[in-house]
Amino acid sequence: MMSLIIDALSWACLLLGCFLGVSGAFGVFRFKDFYSRAHAASVTDTLCVFFIVAGLVLQSGFNLVTVKLIFIVVLLWLTSPVASHALIRSAYQTGLKPTLSTTRKESAKRGQS
Amino acid sequence: MSNINLLIDIVLLTMLVFTTITIVRSRSLFAIVMLSGIYSLLSANIFVILDAVDVAFTEAAVGAGISTVLMLATIGITGYEQKKRKTISSISPMIVVIITGAVLVYGTLDMPAFTDPSAPIHQHVAPRYINDSPTEVGIPNMVTSVLASYRGYDTMGEVIVVFAALIGVLSLLGIREKKSDPIYTEPPPRPILQVMAKFMIPFIILFALYVQFHGDFGPGGGFQAGVIFSVAIILYTLTFSQQDAMKLVPPSILKRLAALGVLIYGGTGIVSLFKGGNFLDYNVLAHDPVHGQHYGILIIEFGVGLTVACVMMLIFFAFISRGDKNP
Numbered sequence: 001m002m003s004l005i006i007d008a009l010s011w012a013c014l015l016l017g018c019f020l021g022v023s024g025a026f027g028v029f030r031f032k033d034f035y036s037r038a039h040a041a042s043v044t045d046t047l048c049v050f051f052i053v054a055g056l057v058l059q060s061g062f063n064l065v066t067v068k069l070i071f072i073v074v075l076l077w078l079t080s081p082v083a084s085h086a087l088i089r090s091a092y093q094t095g096l097k098p099t100l101s102t103t104r105k106e107s108a109k110r111g112q113s
Numbered sequence: 114m115s116n117i118n119l120l121i122d123i124v125l126l127t128m129l130v131f132t133t134i135t136i137v138r139s140r141s142l143f144a145i146v147m148l149s150g151i152y153s154l155l156s157a158n159i160f161v162i163l164d165a166v167d168v169a170f171t172e173a174a175v176g177a178g179i180s181t182v183l184m185l186a187t188i189g190i191t192g193y194e195q196k197k198r199k200t201i202s203s204i205s206p207m208i209v210v211i212i213t214g215a216v217l218v219y220g221t222l223d224m225p226a227f228t229d230p231s232a233p234i235h236q237h238v239a240p241r242y243i244n245d246s247p248t249e250v251g252i253p254n255m256v257t258s259v260l261a262s263y264r265g266y267d268t269m270g271e272v273i274v275v276f277a278a279l280i281g282v283l284s285l286l287g288i289r290e291k292k293s294d295p296i297y298t299e300p301p302p303r304p305i306l307q308v309m310a311k312f313m314i315p316f317i318i319l320f321a322l323y324v325q326f327h328g329d330f331g332p333g334g335g336f337q338a339g340v341i342f343s344v345a346i347i348l349y350t351l352t353f354s355q356q357d358a359m360k361l362v363p364p365s366i367l368k369r370l371a372a373l374g375v376l377i378y379g380g381t382g383i384v385s386l387f388k389g390g391n392f393l394d395y396n397v398l399a400h401d402p403v404h405g406q407h408y409g410i411l412i413i414e415f416g417v418g419l420t421v422a423c424v425m426m427l428i429f430f431a432f433i434s435r436g437d438k439n440p
Binding site (some may be wrong): 022078082089 | 309
């Protein structure tokens with residue numbers, strides 16, 4: 001019974017992770033703007049990895065492999081957002097402006113009203 | 114199990130082919146450099162599937178890691194776009210390529226089938242290494258024993274090649290040390306990156322040392338460790354400034370250390386000569402042969418790591434100090 005629950009949980013995690021990974025890949029290809037593309041990719045970096053590794057942790061039980069997997073998640077959670085940040089920051093500094101549907105003034109006005 | 118390996122192989126090889134085609138067709142040098150990094154990473158994955166973890170580790174560290182960084186530093190000097198050339202006829206290159214390809218394919222016809230145990234490569238020296246390495250050298254990672262002990266001459270040649278590359282780069286480019294102090298502003302220009310780099314660098318260096326001294330037991334060794342160590346310093350250079358990094362690891366000391374690594378390697382050979390053995394024969398280094406092998410491998414791996422780390426840092430410094438702006 002216990003193993004069935006763990007199996008079901010781990011499969012749910014793996015499938016959710018796969019869904020996030022695929023949706024991230026779709027986002028990278030389908031979005032028009034560089035910044036929204038980077039946003040889609042960074043979702044894959046963090047949450048997708050977390051769910052896939054959580055699924056694998058549930059599969060592996062508690063041993064050395066689990067510890068290594070948790071290390072991988074910690075490393076990726078620390079480095080991937082910073083890497084995305086560095087990428088977007090350098091894009092912004094080299095002069096790539098995000099395409100916005102509204103200008104800043106318009107959105108400020110909308111916030112007040 | 115083999116089915117899923119086959120599937121992964123097919124996917125990876127397809128991606129490899131597409132990456133190559135994109136590299137050939139692209140004109141942006143920046144994109145080409147990033148794609149060749151991806152190419153190396155894909156080949157590292159293929160090596161993992163072939164159970165060649167040491168090669169995969171080297172490919173990931175050297176091919177995907179440091180050479181991408183060095184190439185990026187290079188195009189920082191040269192410019193990001195390929196120069197437009199006059200359109201020349203594409204027929205004669207095409208003929209050359211087709212003939213060469215046909216010859217190569219013809220050459221593979223004589224090759225033994227993949228994973229054929231009676232292939233010449235599995236009959237020559239490999240059985241002796243596999244049978245005798247556990248008793249002669251006595252370290253768990255057979256790759257390290259082949260690399261550092263049985264094939265010690267070849268590895269020494271590789272280290273000397275790396276060192277010669279450094280001499281070439283330094284005599285052609287040289288390192289321009291900036292005398293001016295870096296400009297410190299408040300808040301710092303890259304706060305998030307700097308905090309993260311400060312956090313990561315100790316772990317990267319720790320991992321490099323682990324790879325260096327654990328090479329006898331698992332995948333790893335001097336080449337990979339040296340590259341990982343230099344990556345820590347390169348990360349520091351990129352997130353802080355060139356002047357800070359050159360203050361931390363002065364190039365004048367690095368040059369001497371790079372030479373010292375080669376000297377350690379060659380010196381081990383000379384010592385074994387004086388102790389009455391052959392050149393690079395570690396058996397005579399200690400009271401019994403297996404201990405001698407252990408010491409010998411540890412010492413020469415340290416030499417390799419030292420040389421590789423210093424050479425990589427120096428080449429990186431040489432490239433970025435030519436660039437106009439501070440990275």
